[in-house]
Amino acid sequence: MDFTLSEEQLMIKQAAKDFAQSELLPGVIERDETQTFPNELVQKMGQLGFLGMMVNEKYGGSGLDTLSYVLAMEELSKVDASASVMVSVNNSLVCWGLETYGTEAQKEKYLTRLASGEIIGAFCLSEPEAGSDATSQKTTAIDKGDHYILNGTKNWITNGKRAEVYLVIAQTHVEKGHHGINALIVEKGMEGFEIGPKENKLGIRGSDTHSLLFNDVKVPKENRIGEDGFGFKFAMKTLAGGRIGIAAQALGIAAGAYELALQYSKQRKAFGTEISNHQAIAFKLADMHTKIQAARYLVYQAACDKDAKKDYTLSGAMAKLYASEVAMETAIEAVQVHGGNGYVKDYHVERLMRDAKITQIYEGTSEIQKIVISRSILKD
Numbered sequence: 001m002d003f004t005l006s007e008e009q010l011m012i013k014q015a016a017k018d019f020a021q022s023e024l025l026p027g028v029i030e031r032d033e034t035q036t037f038p039n040e041l042v043q044k045m046g047q048l049g050f051l052g053m054m055v056n057e058k059y060g061g062s063g064l065d066t067l068s069y070v071l072a073m074e075e076l077s078k079v080d081a082s083a084s085v086m087v088s089v090n091n092s093l094v095c096w097g098l099e100t101y102g103t104e105a106q107k108e109k110y111l112t113r114l115a116s117g118e119i120i121g122a123f124c125l126s127e128p129e130a131g132s133d134a135t136s137q138k139t140t141a142i143d144k145g146d147h148y149i150l151n152g153t154k155n156w157i158t159n160g161k162r163a164e165v166y167l168v169i170a171q172t173h174v175e176k177g178h179h180g181i182n183a184l185i186v187e188k189g190m191e192g193f194e195i196g197p198k199e200n201k202l203g204i205r206g207s208d209t210h211s212l213l214f215n216d217v218k219v220p221k222e223n224r225i226g227e228d229g230f231g232f233k234f235a236m237k238t239l240a241g242g243r244i245g246i247a248a249q250a251l252g253i254a255a256g257a258y259e260l261a262l263q264y265s266k267q268r269k270a271f272g273t274e275i276s277n278h279q280a281i282a283f284k285l286a287d288m289h290t291k292i293q294a295a296r297y298l299v300y301q302a303a304c305d306k307d308a309k310k311d312y313t314l315s316g317a318m319a320k321l322y323a324s325e326v327a328m329e330t331a332i333e334a335v336q337v338h339g340g341n342g343y344v345k346d347y348h349v350e351r352l353m354r355d356a357k358i359t360q361i362y363e364g365t366s367e368i369q370k371i372v373i374s375r376s377i378l379k380d
Contacts, residue, residue, distance in 0.1 A: 003300045005071070012068045016075035019048060024080040029345050031082065031206040035198065037162055038083055038206060045083070046117015050076075051090045055099055059107055061115040066241075066303040070248040074299075077252025078259065081355040082206030084252065088245035089158045090114060094121030097167055097183075097238040101226050110165050110185065122163035123242075124154040124186075124212060125235055131156075131365075134169065134235045135178045139214065141170035148172070148184060148224070150192075150217040156362070160210025161195050164188050168214070169235050172228070181231035185223040192217040203354035240313050242363045244306060247299045247319035250327035250359035254295065257327075257334035257352045258288045264338055264347070281337055288330045295323040314376040321369035324359035331356040 005013070023041055031038060045051055053069045055061020069091060076084040098111045113119045130136035139152025150170055157166075166186040173180025186193060196211035225234055262285055265276035275281045298319040305312035331353035335342035342349045360366045 001301060001304060003297065003304075005067075009068050009071055012064065013071040013075060015048065016050070016072035017078075019045070019050075020076050020079040024076065024083055028080045028206075029348070029351070031080075032351050033205075033345070035200070035205045037208040038080075039162070041083060042086065042120065042162075043117060045087065050087055051117040051120065052095050052115025053091055055095050055111065055115040059099065059115055060112040061095070061099075066244065066306045067300060070244065070251075070299055070303045073245055073248035074252040074255060074296075077249040078256030080206065081249055081253055081352075081358075082204045084249050085158055085204055085207050085246075085358075086120065086162075088242070088249060089123055090120050092242040092245035093123035093238050094165065094167055096241055097123070097225070097234065098185075100237070101183075101230070101234055103222075105222065106185065106225070114165060119164035120159050120162060121165040121167065122157050122159040123238070124157055124166050124168040125239075126156045127153060128155055134181070134232055137169060137171040137181055139168070139170040140174075141168075141172045141182050141184055141219065143172055143228075146221050148182070148219045148221065150184065150186065150214045150219050152214050153211060154214075155196075155211040156199070157210055157212055158362075159208050160212060161198065162208045166212070167225070169231050172231075176229065178232040179229045181235070182228065183225040183231040183234040184219045185225065186214075186217065186219055190217050190219070201358075203351070203356070203358050205354075239363060240316050241306060243316040243320040243369075244299065244302045244312070246359055246363040247295075247302065247316070247323040250320070250323035250356065251292070251295050251299050253352050253356045253359065254288075254292050254323070254327040254330040257331040257349055257356075258285070258292055260347070260349055260352075261285065261288065261334040261337040264341075268339075268341075275337070284333050284337060288333055291326045292330065295319070295326045298322050314373060317364075317369045317372040317376070320359075320363060321366055321373065324356075324366060327356040327359050328353075 049062040052061035053064045057063040141148040168184045172182045192215040194213040199209040268275050302315040302319040305315045334349040341347050
């Protein structure tokens with residue numbers, strides 16, 4: 001596979017890098033400490049086209065390929081994973097799900113505003129007793145003819161408070177199991193829809209993560225995505241693409257930590273020379289660089305599979321599994337290279353280490369990815 005980037009892709013990568021360095025980097029430590037959602041930066045990302053990168057231009061998107069999206073995600077994540085996860089959810093889960101499976105009326109009403117960054121969206125699958133296990137939904141959407149009555153709780157929802165549009169997975173026909181699940185578009189402000197307290201998280205502290213509560217929320221039937229019972233398939237198809245976005249985020253965190261460690265190793269002196277000249281440090285850098293490059297190829301492959309309309313279930317799961325492991329390993333080693341300085345906030349690597357951990361958890365834990373991979377390789 002030839003991963004030579006086109007001129008347009010290189011321009012997108014550079015634009016994301018410039019934005020990350022000039023707009024995201026200033027204040028990133030403060031946003032992490034105060035758990036502040038960067039509203040003004042979100043607006044700027046929308047204006048630059050980062051919130052609807054893969055959406056067709058007729059719906060207000062940038063009309064770019066998945067590889068371009070991955071390139072932008074990597075550069076944004078090198079600096080601020082809290083901002084990049086918002087970009088990932090809006091692109092991979094919300095916009096992609098609506099554009100691929102929504103009706104024309106739904107696209108005109110919601111997608112154009114989401115793709116332009118006028119509003120942002122949230123994807124609501126996880127529950128207190130049903131994280132990656134989408135078949136165990138306790139949230140219900142009871143069919144009342146021309147509408148559904150939605151009841152239940154969703155948790156760990158990225159963009160939970162800031163979003164205006166929510167794609168909610170709920171059980172309509174319990175007796176049908178996963179064939180009885182639906183996906184509904186819920187709008188902020190619908191009666192009975194409440195937003196719970198913000199989660200106090202280890203990492204990605206600037207992202208907007210809340211629980212959502214639905215108490216007899218009346219959702220019009222025209223807000224259902226796909227046919228009755230399509231919700232489980234919708235969730236699985238959407239999450240498969242979401243893994244590519246999170247793999248790119250993990251890749252960016254790893255690359256960002258490595259670049260900081262490399263730079264620091266050339267400046268910090270110990271025993272009469274720069275620490276990069278000591279084999280113990282040089283070998284760490286060699287391992288980090290090698291693993292990041294391997295992860296990058298896996299992420300690029302998954303993106304190319306998606307663009308080529310191939311089945312990317314396997315390649316996406318492998319990319320997400322490996323890139324998230326590399327992100328965690330690299331961030332830990334970056335802290336070690338920095339020594340005592342790595343343990344304080346001013347050098348950024350301790351934040352990247354905390355941010356890295358979530359990439360092994362959301363969009364399916366590492367164990368879930370191994371289930372997906374093993375099923376794919378053993379099915380024949």
